[in-house]
Amino acid sequence: MGELADSILAGDRRAAGRLISQAERRDPQAVEDLGILYRHGGHARTIGITGPPGAGKSTVADALITRFRKLGQTVAIIAVDPSSPISSGAVLGDRVRMMRHCDDEGVLVRSMATRGALGGLSAATGDAITVFDAMGFDIIIIETVGVGQSETDIVGHSEAVILLQTALGGDGVQAIKAGVLEIADLIVVNKKSTSGSDKMARFLRESLHDRPMRADGWDVPVLLTEASEDIGIDKLTDTLVQRFYHNSTQDRVSVTRRRQVAAHLTALADVEVRSLTKRLVAGDATPEAWQAVLERRSDPWTLSAQLFEKLR
Amino acid sequence: MQTETEIQSGGGQPVRCLLGMLGTDVHSKGIRTIAQLLRDAGIEVIYLGEHNSVKGMASAAVDEDADLVGLSFSSAAYVTYTRQLVEEMKRIGAQDIPIMLGGIIHPDDHAELREMGVRGIFGAGSTTEEIVEFVRSMGRSQ
Amino acid sequence: MTDQSENIFGNLEELEVKLSRTKSWGGIETENSYGPADTSDADYAEKLGDPGTFPFTRGAYPKMYRSRMWTLRNIVGYGAPEDTRDGLEKVLASGGTGINIVVDPLTTQSIDPDHPSFGPEVGLEGCSLPTANDIDRLLDGVDLSKIDTAWHWAAMAYPMVAAVHVKRGQPLETLQGSSMPDMLQETLSGWGERLVPTVLGHKTTVDEIEYSVQNSPRWALGMPQAYDLRERGLTPAGEIALGMAFINKTLEDLVERGLHVDQIAPSLAWVSTSDIDFFEEVAKFRALRRFWATTMKDRFGAQDVRSMRLRVACHTSGKSLVYKQPLNNLTRTAIEGFAALCGGVQSLEVCTFDEPVGVPTHEARDLAIRQQQILANEVGAARVADPLGGSWYVEALTDAVETEAKAMLDQIEKIGLLKAISDGTIEQMMDDHNLKIQRELDDGERIVVGGNRFMPEEEPAPQRFTFDRTNTENHIRRFIALKGSRDQDRWRDALRTVHSVAKSGGNPIGPMIDAFVADASVGEVWGSIRVAHGLSYDPYDTLEAPLDYAD
Ligand code: B12
Numbered sequence A: 001m002g003e004l005a006d007s008i009l010a011g012d013r014r015a016a017g018r019l020i021s022q023a024e025r026r027d028p029q030a031v032e033d034l035g036i037l038y039r040h041g042g043h044a045r046t047i048g049i050t051g052p053p054g055a056g057k058s059t060v061a062d063a064l065i066t067r068f069r070k071l072g073q074t075v076a077i078i079a080v081d082p083s084s085p086i087s088s089g090a091v092l093g094d095r096v097r098m099m100r101h102c103d104d105e106g107v108l109v110r111s112m113a114t115r116g117a118l119g120g121l122s123a124a125t126g127d128a129i130t131v132f133d134a135m136g137f138d139i140i141i142i143e144t145v146g147v148g149q150s151e152t153d154i155v156g157h158s159e160a161v162i163l164l165q166t167a168l169g170g171d172g173v174q175a176i177k178a179g180v181l182e183i184a185d186l187i188v189v190n191k192k193s194t195s196g197s198d199k200m201a202r203f204l205r206e207s208l209h210d211r212p213m214r215a216d217g218w219d220v221p222v223l224l225t226e227a228s229e230d231i232g233i234d235k236l237t238d239t240l241v242q243r244f245y246h247n248s249t250q251d252r253v254s255v256t257r258r259r260q261v262a263a264h265l266t267a268l269a270d271v272e273v274r275s276l277t278k279r280l281v282a283g284d285a286t287p288e289a290w291q292a293v294l295e296r297r298s299d300p301w302t303l304s305a306q307l308f309e310k311l312r
Numbered sequence B: 001m002q003t004e005t006e007i008q009s010g011g012g013q014p015v016r017c018l019l020g021m022l023g024t025d026v027h028s029k030g031i032r033t034i035a036q037l038l039r040d041a042g043i044e045v046i047y048l049g050e051h052n053s054v055k056g057m058a059s060a061a062v063d064e065d066a067d068l069v070g071l072s073f074s075s076a077a078y079v080t081y082t083r084q085l086v087e088e089m090k091r092i093g094a095q096d097i098p099i100m101l102g103g104i105i106h107p108d109d110h111a112e113l114r115e116m117g118v119r120g121i122f123g124a125g126s127t128t129e130e131i132v133e134f135v136r137s138m139g140r141s142q
Numbered sequence C: 001m002t003d004q005s006e007n008i009f010g011n012l013e014e015l016e017v018k019l020s021r022t023k024s025w026g027g028i029e030t031e032n033s034y035g036p037a038d039t040s041d042a043d044y045a046e047k048l049g050d051p052g053t054f055p056f057t058r059g060a061y062p063k064m065y066r067s068r069m070w071t072l073r074n075i076v077g078y079g080a081p082e083d084t085r086d087g088l089e090k091v092l093a094s095g096g097t098g099i100n101i102v103v104d105p106l107t108t109q110s111i112d113p114d115h116p117s118f119g120p121e122v123g124l125e126g127c128s129l130p131t132a133n134d135i136d137r138l139l140d141g142v143d144l145s146k147i148d149t150a151w152h153w154a155a156m157a158y159p160m161v162a163a164v165h166v167k168r169g170q171p172l173e174t175l176q177g178s179s180m181p182d183m184l185q186e187t188l189s190g191w192g193e194r195l196v197p198t199v200l201g202h203k204t205t206v207d208e209i210e211y212s213v214q215n216s217p218r219w220a221l222g223m224p225q226a227y228d229l230r231e232r233g234l235t236p237a238g239e240i241a242l243g244m245a246f247i248n249k250t251l252e253d254l255v256e257r258g259l260h261v262d263q264i265a266p267s268l269a270w271v272s273t274s275d276i277d278f279f280e281e282v283a284k285f286r287a288l289r290r291f292w293a294t295t296m297k298d299r300f301g302a303q304d305v306r307s308m309r310l311r312v313a314c315h316t317s318g319k320s321l322v323y324k325q326p327l328n329n330l331t332r333t334a335i336e337g338f339a340a341l342c343g344g345v346q347s348l349e350v351c352t353f354d355e356p357v358g359v360p361t362h363e364a365r366d367l368a369i370r371q372q373q374i375l376a377n378e379v380g381a382a383r384v385a386d387p388l389g390g391s392w393y394v395e396a397l398t399d400a401v402e403t404e405a406k407a408m409l410d411q412i413e414k415i416g417l418l419k420a421i422s423d424g425t426i427e428q429m430m431d432d433h434n435l436k437i438q439r440e441l442d443d444g445e446r447i448v449v450g451g452n453r454f455m456p457e458e459e460p461a462p463q464r465f466t467f468d469r470t471n472t473e474n475h476i477r478r479f480i481a482l483k484g485s486r487d488q489d490r491w492r493d494a495l496r497t498v499h500s501v502a503k504s505g506g507n508p509i510g511p512m513i514d515a516f517v518a519d520a521s522v523g524e525v526w527g528s529i530r531v532a533h534g535l536s537y538d539p540y541d542t543l544e545a546p547l548d549y550a551d
């Protein structure tokens, strides 16, 4: 126990990969190592990238890696893609967009599947952040699955959430309707050469303008990029750095930290509660009560009350 | 502890399988199809596509904690490239991650490849079933 | 009687060959039979026309093979120029009627043979031709103004062969031969955005067509190169749809540059395939010619009959051929070749039976040529134009392929071709197609002999072609030596001109020819174009540009 943590602190990437896999499968062995690593962390800056499928999240991540590397920063990426709800398999295809960094020791990409988690991330995202943070990566970029409307777990895990949109397919209107704009610290209209991009950016700016000022005083910028051509990425990087700077006053640091801990806890609790629920609902523990419901001598409401009594 | 989907698929942990190609080979349609078939069989495929470097492929296997590495070759240079990968994996301490090959692999080369440590060879005419079964058997729980 | 034979006789019913599907190979549903009611009664003249007349459904020429036999092709390429030369001589000795050359994977990607990562692949599956000198060596004694050379190679073929011609003191307008300048095809068939970015690929194709039709009017252009697209994953209707989308976009851009369709279209030939579904392929060739003719006339206002009359270069399908019991492939290629001829193609290359194994052996090559000779002389494939015209089934199928192609083309053009390529829509379409086929094979709905059914017992390992690598090694040394001995100032100036013209958005084909004349290599010329477009010099990000481009 603790051996993986020691190796990871010594920079062993294989060990890091293993520990994250353990965390992904909720192997109880992982807890001690993660606990050790957690105590070594707290330095990395975290960036979240979210947005609809195919908006260019991975391409933006790839372009950001290049920028941050030029600034001398090391970068870890956590790239999440959805698991198939039917087979539970997945094709994790984000890494392929970042392969030009594959020979660079200062870059580490870890692909993860959602494995049934619903918030747009893997339940082990916080664990992976813990590992990379402890390894000393300066920047951690988290790419969510291509989100619809409710996958907003990214907010807790990162101090700068980039919401990517394109002028294609009416993404923007949808985002506003669904209220996803609320989660963004930066809004980026990617594929800006697509017609309607400027209009869309204007529209987004106006919608933001109509909102009350944010509690943290941060003004959400709307930027335009063509990530595949590396256009607009300089500005995006500068804005991210400003955001980090904005967050670095004492009270804001603690707000961010609290948020991250809460997100991490929520993810852990989620898995616990879900599996507990599953076990309780499975009915092995209370065969008579189940039988009663089946025979209509009892009812689901009563059974539910019985099962979850202790949890309440 | 199991999440919803694991229960649906009958338990066990998804196998993490890296799939990619080396060299200048452009014959990607086989591996693209295989990636989807493996996903549908409950495998987590880390898809690297074509034109990877030996070094990049090996480091991906490590960083991604892959349970196995699958290479597709339609280029006749596969013996040399596979050897290069095996050596690079050794160099970075990942020699225990199994390697499987698919594509056009001539029977006369099987012995040499096996000797290098290649665990599975699935050339033309292999069935989806055989491939899926092999990949599953490389999962950690076994 | 043994147990086994008892079993066999006991299960006779199951052993019977049953029809596994009633759909065509490309997925078109068919009826029990066809009759007069199934073909629309539109005017014969409007939809079919006699062979050699608009809309050319029934063939490009009135007398077809009686007036002009198809060109019997057999593609050669392996090792150094000396090796390929040797192969070409063998083909001509067997009765091949043309010089057809394929380059190695590095050369197709404009990567030089001294690239540190790809040594083992040099010359392995095609001829390594990194400089004009290598082409000169390969074609020593071949007069490029008299003898056609056909290059299975994209945008670099024309400027390099042109440079050889210029080096030999000949004017560009006498250059004769053909190449396949279609670069979007490469983006989609596996080269990908990394090697051939959509926008750059398309511009290069347009540049090359513009330059070659104006400077070398006798040079033919295999465009679109729909063969590779089909092999990557398309139905016959999909071939027409995507190929026409390429043509429409390319012609529109050329027209915008001030050319008229009649200056371009007569130089184009469609590079097609012929797959195993005989009737569907015949229908495809017929529908294709009609599609082309009406597009040229109605959409582009062509007046020259040569613009409307499509010529087709056909290479039978490689992916239809099966690894197990490879001699069965002779059956397959015979039928595919026959379909191509019934469909009225102008040149034919029949795959060798060992296609799934590797680069062809000399024996397999010989049989592929014999097969075409049998088709020409014994089967009667050449006798009559459009032999299946008027078959209710074939006419109905021709209409069906055309209708499906139209729908698909509309879909692509609604998104916009370049966008549909760069955002992955078309690749996704092809992947879906391939996955569907694999699933059909897996559950036996689609049967391939030796692929998923009727598997042979243990067979010996198939023979594979091997050749001595000594020439290739010398060739690489010779290449490195050339880089040291060429006129460095001239070389540098030439590449800088390529770069600056490309960067300013001009047409760089002329400067590319000059650079090849100055002994620049294929990697250096394409690398300079890449840099001009803001890309890395080496698509594999290993090499740095060997010169600085600062003017
Ligand atoms: C389709 C095809 C193409 C397409 C490729 C499209 C694409 N993006 O995939 C196109 C037209 C682009 C093409 C181009 C070329 N091709 Co090609 N092509 C073929 C062809 C006809 C079929 C290959 C194929 O896709 N089969 C179907 C798929 C489903 O099968 P598969 O890939 O083998 O995969 C199956 C299994 O092997 C397995 N599998 C595959 N990968 C993996 C991986 C793992 C891990 C596992 C478990 C299983 C697995 O699963 C699949 C399903 O069962 C073959 C000949 C043949 N009939 O096999 C030639 C062939 C592969 N091509 C060949 C050549 C030479 C070329 C070129 C180099 C020609 C040239 N000089 O220009 C160019 C490439 C240029 C370059 N820069 O590389 C040669 C290779 C020679 C050799 N190995 O000795 C072949 C054998 C033809 C020949 N006889 O010359 N080609």
Ligand SMILES: Nc1nc2c(ncn2[C@@H]2O[C@H](COP(=O)(O)OP(=O)(O)OP(=O)(O)O)[C@@H](O)[C@H]2O)c(=O)[nH]1
Binding pocket: A051, A052, A053, A054, A055, A056, A057, A058, A059, A060, A094, A097, A145, A146, A190, A191, A192, A225, A226, A227, A228, A229, C422, C423, C424
């Ligand atoms: N034209 C253009 N294409 C882009 C741009 N950014 C990304 N793309 C292309 O859009 C497609 C999707 O890009 P990705 O980066 O994979 O998108 P994603 O949001 O990560 O996709 P998922 O992870 O699948 O949700 C790819 O084909 C990219 O090359 C851009 O700025 N302009």
Ligand SMILES: [Mg+2]
Binding pocket: A057, A058, A059, A093, A094, A143
């Ligand atoms: Mg992505």
